Amino acid sequence: MSGHTVGMDHVPLAQALAARLRSQGTPEHIARLFAQVPRHRFLPDTVWGEDRTRYDRAADPAEWMRVAYTDQALTTQRDDGAPGGMGVPTSSSSAPSVMARMLAAAGIESAHRVLEIGTGTGYNAALLSQLLGSGSVATVEIDPELAGAARAALSAAGFHPDVRTGDGERTGGLPSYDRLIATCTVSEVPAAWLRHMRGRGRIVTPWAPTPGLPGGVLAVLDATRNHAQGRFEGGLSFMWARGQRRPGRSAPGPEAVADxxxxxxxxxxxxxxxxxxxxxxxxxxxxxxxxxxxxxxxxxxxxxxxxxxxxxxxxxxxxxxxxxxxxxxxxxxxxxxxxxxxxWNRPAVSDFGLTVDPDRQTQTVWVHGPRHSLWSVRG
The missing domain is CATH 3.30.160 (Double Stranded RNA Binding Domain)
Structure with a gap:
């Protein structure tokens, strides 16, 4: 992760980003976090923009710094960090407006403890630490290299949340929490996410009906230890959780003969x-x-x-x-x-929702309320 870029002041860029989020309707207490926490401190020296443009800090530090404070997702790892791959994005720093949207949806209050699934660069954990204090934030990252880099960047920026290396689909050994925010898409909401809820909590996660689908929704689920339910708050596309990113089914090959x-x-x-x-x-x-x-x-x-x-x-x-x-x-x-x-008069995505029942091992999609179920799957 990079430190300060010599001779460049990030503060005006961060303030402009926060102002843009305010203009989009982000609540003030969340928008100000983006002015307070320097995003560039959590980015590697090479990132890729949403159009796959490569930005290199050593080659053009001014442009690298500028793009760090744009409202776009920046790819920070490709091919799970393996050299010589196809350049498939496997980790990123999410677009700030998306991060703000998820933080607002979580309804975080001052006494809450928050668990983040998917530490990535550590930037979102830093925002949470700025909001609540580091002692109220835990974050889990499956990739040991990413976890180590995030831990170092957080410490250098003055934040010390509980950073764990492990599979975020299993939360054993972590303290109970009031809010869970996932920064990866799942098609099966892990039962473990519910079992450590402290009373009535909330899960905010990208979700898709089938593993490998190119798009998904933001699921905002009110949760207890044995039940989670809530609506989808519009479309949202994130990288898949590594344990669930297998495609639901591969494409029929050109040799497939039609009936x-x-x-x-x-x-x-x-x-x-x-x-x-x-x-x-x-x-x-x-x-x-x-x-x-x-x-x-x-x-x-x-x-x-x-x-x-x-x-x-x-x-x-x-x-x-x-x-x-x-x-x-x-x-x-x-x-x-x-x-x-x-x-049905063309219901919007926000009219649909999800019920998770870990005891029955079912997930049910519904429209216009839980009584109007469309289909269920076991998971």
Whole structure:
């Protein structure tokens, strides 16, 4: 992690970032944290922006410092730190507006203890420590190298929360807490997250219905030791928890032979090329994953759908062709789900929610309140 950049004053940049968050509606007590805690102190010397632009502190310290105080997620590790990889982002410093959104959703009060899952750079733990005092903050990081770097950066900045190296899906050995904030996406809310709740608490976590989906929601769950329930507060895409980032099902290969092929009007890929519509479909329709794949000699990618409960699949092409294999007609399932959604007067993502019952080992997605369950999975 970097220290001070010689000859550069970060304070105006941090103040401008905090002002931007205020203008977006961030509560004052949270916005001011971003002026008080220097983000650049928690960044490595090389980061990548959201457009994959590389910023190197040694090559251009002014630009590196400037980007540190922009409202964007900065990739801080690729390929789990292994050299010679494909450059897949595996850790980041989240966009400040997203961090502020999660801190506000947590409803943190002065007497609360907070557990963070996914320390990353340590910046969010520093914000929490500034808000509550280091003694009320614990944070868990699965990557030993990241945990060590975060611990050092926090100490150098004057913060001393309890930084643990371990699997954040298991919270054994940690003290009880009132709030849990996860900085990674899960599809199964770990039962361990509930078991250490001190009375009635709250879990704030990115969540997606199927492992490996490209998007998700922010789940804000009021929780006790044996129950968690709450609504989704809009879409949110985070890196997956390492224990859950396996894809729900891989794409059907080009050798997969369709059981049926039909020609439909228009572009059947359309819902899946719209992030919001694809997210709604993932909430309405259980047990499937999707993605894009470029076929041989194709000029446009096809959208593939794959069941996570059986071997069924579909390929949707720009020219209107729909190929399907297996017993589930995924394309028709999605069409029915979309018509039902329209019949319900098009509920927004925030009208959906989740109930977690660790005793029954179930997670239930509902709309317009817990009595209107859509589907449940065991997990």
């Amino acid at each position: 049926s092929t039909e020609q439909v009007p228009g572009d059947p890929r359309e819902p899946w090329l719209d992030g919001e519509r694809a997210l709604l479909l993932s909430l309405l329709m259980p047990g499937w994953s999707y993605g894009l794949r470029m076929g041989e000699d194709a000029t446009d990618p096809c959208v593939w759908l794959a069941s996570t409960t059986c071997s069924s699949w579909a390929r949707l092409h720009a020219d209107g062709r729909v190929e399907q294999g297996g017993t589930r007609a995924l394309f028709e399932e999605a069409d029915r789900a979309w018509r039902i959604w329209e019949g």
